[in-house]
Amino acid sequence: MIEVEGLTKRYGAFTAVRGLSFTVRPGEVLGLVGPNGAGKTSTLRCLAGIIPASEGSVRIAGNDLAVDPVAAKRALAFFPDEPRLFDYLTVRQHLAFVARIYGVVHYEDLARSLLAELELVEKADVLPGELSRGMKQKLVIACGLLHSPSVIFFDEPLTGLDPLGIRRMKDSIVRRARDGAAIVLSSHLLHLLEEVCTHVLILKKGDKVAVGTLAEVSTQFSNGEPNVSLEEIFIRATGGSET
Amino acid sequence: MIGALLYLRLTSLRNLVVYRVSRMRQPKYLVGTAAAAAYFYFVLLRRSAFPRTPSATALFSGVGTITMTFLCVGFSTLALLRVAYAWISPAEKPGLRFSEAEIAFLFPAPVTRKTLIHFRLLSAQLAILFTSVLMAFLFNRFGYLGGNRAMRAVGWWVILSTFDLHLNGTNLTLARLREKSSAFVAWRVAVVAAIALYLAAVVWLTAAFAKAAPPGDFSSAIGASGFIHALMDSSPLRWLLLPFRIVFGPYFASGFREFGMAMIPALLLLALHYYWVSNTEAPFEEGSIALAEKRAAAKAAALAGESPKIGGSRPRARSGPFPLSPKGPPEIAFLWKNLLSMRSSLLNRRMVLISIWVVFCLSIGLRPLLMARSRGGGADVVSPIVVMFCAMLAVYTLLLGPQVVRQDLRNDLPNADILKTYPLEGWRLAFGELLAPTVILTLSLWLSILVCAVIIDPGGSIGWLTPGVRVTTALCMASAAPFLCFIQLIVPNAIMVLLPGWYQASRSRAGGIEMFGQRLIFGVAQLLVALLAAAPAGCAAVLIIFAAQWVVGAGPAIGLACAAVLTILVGEAAVGLWWLGGRFEKLDLSADIR
Known part of the structure; x- marks a missing residue:
């Protein structure tokens, strides 16, 4: 279980992430989306304990990352976009x-x-x-x-993979969630969200634009229109451009 | 065509200078440049004054002869070995040195092979000219070599240009032989055998001269210089070393007339080399492409912050240094990983071969001097040399070792994100990372201490230096060694976490005066911390020995001092480790490396 409350990350005068709160329960897969510079990677790095949050709290499997980082890290796994070996x-x-x-x-x-x-x-x-x-x-x-691990973070998990690798990665994520892991992944690929994620969190300029299940977020931005694609929802939610 | 090539070189050079000047707006480059400029001014440009009395002049002349001889012998040996290596282990496709961009633009261009060779020679000239001027300042800053710096610079230009042309000629000839000759291996065997015979003849003649020469006075630089002059003028060697005498002639010249006379054969030899290189029709393209790819990969690895790999060979999978059980302190896992990494990067086949060569050359080179000296007086000259070597090794281990053995946090900087997700406190992670280099440096120190303890035997001439005191002192120094090494290793790691942007720039092996200055600052910081760390322990040791030796005797006093030293060093190491771990936990590379 991941519990995030008021997460803020600042680099000097620049605020990369502002007051983010959400919860990911066992078996859930949360997709973190947003344009470039929205704060996805900063959020993931704060959640994984790689960089300290400027404000707010992150609890991993019941352990506060700031108070007991060792216990929290024992329960998590982080997969960066570039394999570091x-x-x-x-x-x-x-x-x-x-x-x-x-x-x-x-x-x-x-x-x-x-x-x-x-x-x-x-x-x-x-x-x-x-x-x-x-x-x-x-x-x-x-x-x-x-x-x-009971908590898993993926940063752009499909980068550089061939079609077969992509399919296997998707299967692997879904299987881990089915086994009870709480998963957060960041990606630009909207089809990945549709196929894998149970929930989605849309970020823009470090702010939370929307959070909920895919159906809830679709409803929020469809303006009552039927069959609005996820791509259209993303563009409406974020303005579609880099920040 | 040559005009276009000149345009490319000069424009690139101008843009490089503009870029380097403009980036000095960042403090790390400005401070680095200032430090380097100060160093060059005070150390290289200001010629040191020395007394001009006749005896002093003779002494400095002797020192100059010895220095120049060692310089020439060293350079010639390296050049010969490099050429021999090219014949012993030629590249799959020998080629010339071009950059990837040069290959992309010039190889498809409508130019002849000869033009490409000229481009290569022209490119090398810029680097050779710069190096020549630098070397002239570097090796003549005390002025005792005589002549003037302009002559020295031209002398260096002749040496470096001839060597560059010879190596290019060798590579082209190898490429041609590989393609055209069915007896490629026979050619290689013949050339290597000729080089080996030549070396053997030089060594044998030197040894024979030393054996036959009258006992000389080797206690002074003047006496040793006289021996060297006589050796060089001995009949067979004089002719055997003729090619090297020609190449080094302008460099050795002490006056304008002598310089002019020496330049004639040197330029003739250079012209012969040029003729050889420019008229060897060989397919160098594929070899040049492979060489450029290899260099580009090495540059990319350096820019990514990877440690230099001695020998450049590909890493091989190896078994761990010891079995790693999944149970136990996790710090040991870092020791295991970093020792494994060291074995791969330092102990490769080429490194072992180089070490054997160095030991062989040292033993051969020192043999004539030792023989002549022992015939002169029979005094023991080996022990002081060995002790001096061990003392130097110990000092270098403590001061330079941490910069060389870097299989710690510095090597894992690219993996910092992963390390920070491990369930370990910062200080434990830092402790684990520092263990492997500490072990290596400590072993080096222990070796030095052991050799000194065995060799230093005054034989009763120093009353208080009894065997008991010697053993106690050696044991005390050995017990302090790991902590000293550990503290010294904290310094570069602390610099890395404190100034990751600076550190990343300096470790990239990028050139430039500002990079040199940054490395200089890091070196000074290392030295200062070493002194600061050692000062309290050293003061405590002196005070305790002074106060206690009258009461309990020298041996027990040294033991007491050792206990105090260890307490202080452990405290310093613990504080440093705690601080380093805390800083590493807060390190944010994405924000800091800018």
């Missing part, structure tokens, strides 16, 4: 490293099944430099899921 660790060594960091005592079986699920078994002993971008992304996911 250690150059000199093989696929298998990445998993061993992450297991020690998170204290996953009997990780071998889980690692084996994750490698099999993500089709990385044959690449278990190679370095990231020898992996394709899609495979690197899979390795990041394997590392992130090794400690069975």
Whole structure:
């Protein structure tokens, strides 16, 4: 469960995110959308504990991120848009490293099944430099899921993936939510929201424009017109341009 | 065509200068430039004064001879090894050095191969001219080499141009042989054998001369310089080293007449090299493209902040330094990861080969001097040299080691976002990251301490320096070593989290005076913190030893001082670590690196 109350992030005089409040329950997938510069990445980075919020509170699985960051981080996984890996660790060594960091005592079986699920078994002993971008992304996911997080953040999860990779990523997100994870993802791709997300949060210039289920947000911006596309709703909600 | 190439070079140079000047509006570049300018003025441009008495002049002349000899021997050996390496391990497709943009614009352009070669030579000349002037200032700042800086600069230009032409000629010849000759391997074996024979002949003749020469006075620079002069003038060596004498002739010249005479054969040799390069018809295009891609990848990696990889070889998967259990302190996981990374980046095959070569060359180079010295007096000259080397190694380990061994937070800066999602307090993460370089630097210090402890044996001539005191001192120093290394490693990591924008710019290996200045500032900061950290511990040690030795004796007094030193160093390390961890938790790269 993710509980956000009055989240504000400032960089000097510039406010990137202003007074954001929302909740994501287990099994829900919240899509974070908005034009470039709307504050999506800042929001995600604050939620994942990468940067401190200027104001407000974030609770991850019941733990306040500012008060008990270690307990909160133990429950979350963050997947950046670019796969960040250690150059000199093989696929298998990445998993061993992450297991020690998170204290996953009997990780071998889980690692084996994750490698099999993500089709990385044959690449278990190679370095990231020898992996394709899609495979690197899979390795990041394997590392992130090794400690069975109950809260997951994805930043642009489909960047750089081929069509098959995109389908598998969507399936993976839906499966994790079905298993009880609370998920937040940011993306520019509206079809991803339609297929994967149960809820949507639209941001513009750091402010919350709309939040709710897809149906609720559609109703809010359709002005009573039937069959208004999500793209049209997005444009009406945000003005459609970069901020 | 050459006009267009000149236009490209000069316009690029002008725009680069304009860009560099305009970015000085940012404080980090302005301060860096100011620091570098001050350094160049005080260290390079101001020629140091020294007394002009006849004895002092003779002494400085001797020092000059020794310096120049080592410089020439070092440069010649490197040049020979570089050429030998090109023949031993030629690139799959030998090529010339062009940038990716030059290849994209010039290779499809309607120009001949010869024009492209001229473009390459012309491009190299700009860098060679700049380097020549810099070297002239750098190696002649004390004035004891004689001559003047203009002659030195021209001398350097001759040396560097000849070497550049020779390397280009080698690459073109290799490319031609690979394509045209069925006996490519035989050619390579023959050339490498010739170089090896040549080196062996030089070494053997030097050793033979040292053995036969009358005992000389090596206690002074003048005596050693006399030996070197006699060695160089000995008959077989004089002819064997002729090519190098020609190349280094203008550089060695001490007057205008001598310089002019030396320039004639040097320019002739240069012209021969030019003829060789410009008239070798070889397909260098594919090799040049591969070389440009490799250089572009290295540049991109440097700009992304990755650590330089010695040897440039691709990393290989290796087993961990020790089995990593999923149970236990997570800090050990960072030690394991960073040691693994070190093995891949530092201990590659090329690095091991280079180390063996350095040891071999040092032992060969020192042999004649040691032989002649031992024949002269029979005194032990090895021990002081080894002790001095160990002392230098220890100082370099403490001051420069943290800049070289950087498998810590600095290396993981690109992964900072991921590290910050780990369920660890900042200080624990920082502690884990600093463990691996601390281990490496500590081992280096321990080696120095061990060797010194074994070798320094006054044999009773210093009454208080008993074996017990020596062992106690060595153990105390060894126990303080890890904490000193740890504190020293906190400094560059602290600079990184405090000024990530500065740090990122300086680690990118980008050129320019401002980058040099930034690195200089970081180096001074490292030195200052080292002194500040060591001062309280050092003062406490001196006071305790002074006060306690009268009561309990020297050995126990050193032990007491060691306890105090360790307490102070642990305290300093803990405060530094706590601060570093806190800063890392607050670090926001997206906001700070601008």
